[in-house]
Amino acid sequence: MHIISGHHHISMLSKDAKLNNHFYQQVLGLRRVKKTVNQDDPSMYHLFFGDMSGNAGTELTFFEMPNIGSTVRGSNAITQIGLLVPSYESLVYWKERFERLAVKHGEITTYAGRDALHFEDQEGLRMVLQNNNGEKVPDTWQAWTGSDVDPRHLILGMGTIEITVRHLNRLANTLTELFGYVEAYHSDNEAIYQSVDGQSFGEILIKQDLGPREKPGKGSIHHLAIRAKNEEELRYWEEAVKERGFYTSGIVDRFYxxxxxxxxxxxxxxxxxxxxxGFTTDSSIDELGKDLSLPPFLEGRRSEIEKNLLPID
Structure with missing residues (x-):
C-alpha cells in the first residue's frame, strides 16, 4: 500500500532574495541547503532552507521575483506554514527573540490543537511556531546547529499547513479518497487531515472562505509538496491522480x-x-548551500546565469 509519509517542502514567492536569505538564516536559524535557480526560468534564484541536509519535511523554498507586488489575501490559496519547535519553553524563547529582532508576531496562543506563536517574515508570509511537545518526528530530521539559535529551541521541521478554499469538502475528499489522509477534526468551516494518523508533520488544516481568490505577490505560497518514497511510488501516484480526473505535469526530473x-x-x-x-548529490554536507548549484542541463549556461544574478551574501 502506498502512503504519503508527510510534507516534502513548501515553496513561496519573494521580492528580495538578499533579505529573504538573511531572515531564514540569521533570524530563524535554518540552514541554506541549496542556492540554485528556478529550473524553468534560470534568471531567478531558487533558495532552499531546512535542517542539516535539507531532509524532506524541513524545506522552505523561495523563488525570487523582483517585479512582483504585494499579496492580496483571499481564498483558494495556501495561507500559513506551521513550523515545529521542541517545547512550550521554545515558544517563550522565540517570542523574546522576535521582540529583540523586531519580527512581527503575536502572543502565545493555540493553533490546530497546539501551543503556538504566530509571526510573519519581512514580506508578510504568515507562519506559526507550534509546540511539538516531544512527539515523534521523522527519523531523518537533523536540526541545524550552525546558527546562534539556542540548540534547545531549534526549528525541527514543517508542521500544520493551512489551506483556505471556497469548497472545503472538495479538497477534503481529494486528501482522503486519493491520498489516504485521515480526518482528525471537522467543523462547519474548518477541518484537519493527517497523512500519518496522529502526526503533525503531514498535517493539513483546511479553512473554508467564500470570499475572493487570493492575488499572489511577495510572501505568498506557490505550492505544497508532499512525499513519495521513490520514483516507483511517484509513478503510482501519477496514475492515481489521472484516474481522479486531474491534469498532471507528468514526472519532472528536478535533479535533487x-x-x-x-x-x-x-x-x-x-x-x-x-x-x-537529495541535496548532497552534487555537494558534500559541509559545503551545502555555499555556492551556486546548477543541475547538469543548466551547467553549460553557468557564466550567463551567474552574470544575471545579484549577490545575496
Whole structure:
C-alpha cells in the first residue's frame, strides 16, 4: 500500500532574495541547503532552507521575483506554514527573540490543537511556531546547529499547513479518497487531515472562505509538496491522480528529486516529490548551500546565469 509519509517542502514567492536569505538564516536559524535557480526560468534564484541536509519535511523554498507586488489575501490559496519547535519553553524563547529582532508576531496562543506563536517574515508570509511537545518526528530530521539559535529551541521541521478554499469538502475528499489522509477534526468551516494518523508533520488544516481568490505577490505560497518514497511510488501516484480526473505535469526530473504537479478542484497546486536523491548529490554536507548549484542541463549556461544574478551574501 502506498502512503504519503508527510510534507516534502513548501515553496513561496519573494521580492528580495538578499533579505529573504538573511531572515531564514540569521533570524530563524535554518540552514541554506541549496542556492540554485528556478529550473524553468534560470534568471531567478531558487533558495532552499531546512535542517542539516535539507531532509524532506524541513524545506522552505523561495523563488525570487523582483517585479512582483504585494499579496492580496483571499481564498483558494495556501495561507500559513506551521513550523515545529521542541517545547512550550521554545515558544517563550522565540517570542523574546522576535521582540529583540523586531519580527512581527503575536502572543502565545493555540493553533490546530497546539501551543503556538504566530509571526510573519519581512514580506508578510504568515507562519506559526507550534509546540511539538516531544512527539515523534521523522527519523531523518537533523536540526541545524550552525546558527546562534539556542540548540534547545531549534526549528525541527514543517508542521500544520493551512489551506483556505471556497469548497472545503472538495479538497477534503481529494486528501482522503486519493491520498489516504485521515480526518482528525471537522467543523462547519474548518477541518484537519493527517497523512500519518496522529502526526503533525503531514498535517493539513483546511479553512473554508467564500470570499475572493487570493492575488499572489511577495510572501505568498506557490505550492505544497508532499512525499513519495521513490520514483516507483511517484509513478503510482501519477496514475492515481489521472484516474481522479486531474491534469498532471507528468514526472519532472528536478535533479535533487523527481516531481509531479497537479491542481485540485479549488486550484491549489500540489507537488508530489521523491525523497531522493537529495541535496548532497552534487555537494558534500559541509559545503551545502555555499555556492551556486546548477543541475547538469543548466551547467553549460553557468557564466550567463551567474552574470544575471545579484549577490545575496
Amino acid at each position: 528529486f523527481k516531481s509531479l504537479y497537479f491542481r485540485e478542484s479549488n486550484g491549489i497546486l500540489f507537488e508530489i516529490a521523491t525523497d531522493g536523491p
